[in-house]
Amino acid sequence: MSRALIEPMVGRYMRMPILGEECRVYFEEAGQGIPLVCLHTAGADSRQFRHMLCDEEITDRFRVLAFDMPWHGKSYPPQGWQEREYRLTTERYVASILAFCDALELDRPVVMGCSIGGRIVLQLAHAHGGRFRALIGLEAADFQAPWYDADWLHRADVHGGEVCAALISGLIAPQSPALYRHETLWQYMQSGPGVFKGDLYFYRVDADLRGKLGDIDTARCPLYLLTGEYDFSCTAEDTLRTAAGIPGTKVTIMEEIGHFPMSENPEQFRSYLLPVLEEIRAG
């Protein structure tokens, strides 16, 4: 790099109540047009969307917003967090997303979430479909089989950041550029103690959506599911099975991509995302 470059996104803090607790939430945004709210994966933060926030082909038509969930990134946990174990529930997750959209008075935004964000997108389609212009689930399924014991993520005799990153490292496609692979791992290394595990409570215990998604109306709110072929946590089969139960869902299996499309291989991901966004814009 020969000279300094200031990127176009702006970061701000917003105070808003979530389930009756005052939360100070950090978010970044760039662009103008249709609001596009991006939800990061478990145990990570909104930096995962940094490439989309700088992509003029997206920000010319969409107002891209990405916030750190409370407990994540630059959003503190609410007061009193030290007195209880963190566990993300479906109720808390939905309340956080709706609070963010309401606080910014977003008019029928598009919501795109990855992993746990993909799971909650299915719940939003099920329970709040009328509020959204379209929903995009990345690495999303109604359920997926666990592949490790989550107790290893939070114990005093194993470094949480190291083990979280090492576990999820296998979910990144081998073709993803080393720079972005290690940025993605760094997000996990920086997560607070027990936060990844607490997010997985939602994923593994609280939000098994099998058999609960039959009433989703994709004519009212289009639903897109995109899953990377190297994701062995939410497999292509998991996503295809989920989509088969929701008439009208549009599915894409992405080649040479794993569990973190927007973060691990932004160039490859945008080749799949741009047509989806164009269809939503034109719709």
Place this chain on the structure above:
Amino acid sequence: MVELPSPCPPLEGKELWLQVDRQDQAMTNATDTARSEITLSARFESAIPARVNTDAHLVWRGRHLNTRCLIQIGKTTFLLRIVAGRVEERRTPLPLMASWDFAIRGSASAWHALWQAPPPPGWHDLFALSKRGEMRLEGDLHPLLAHLQYFKDVLSLPRTGAES
């Protein structure tokens, strides 16, 4: 209650030859598997310990690691003794009354796929393989989980040089 298999009727003519063909095929497969294990074991031995101990940063990352672990490739077993991140000893076959902290046991297919460049989807990580039943992680897993990326990197060393 266990259902017993019904006795097979005697085979004649074409059926008999098909049976013989299947036996030949089974023998061929067994021979291929054995050859594959020999090749895979040779790749493992050429990479470990040499390419661990000459990688100063990898050894540094394992500086607090002292353990004995068993690595199984098909039916072939290796005992590794790791001291401060260096693989000080690699034994095969196992010495009498060998003991270890944990074992990573994979089928020949698992290691073969893992060491391709790039490995195919669903065969590209220790946990992808364990999820599909091609690999088992057993024993006291603390040293493994506390140094998981170290072990993933060590066990992917035989991939380097593989043909795309």
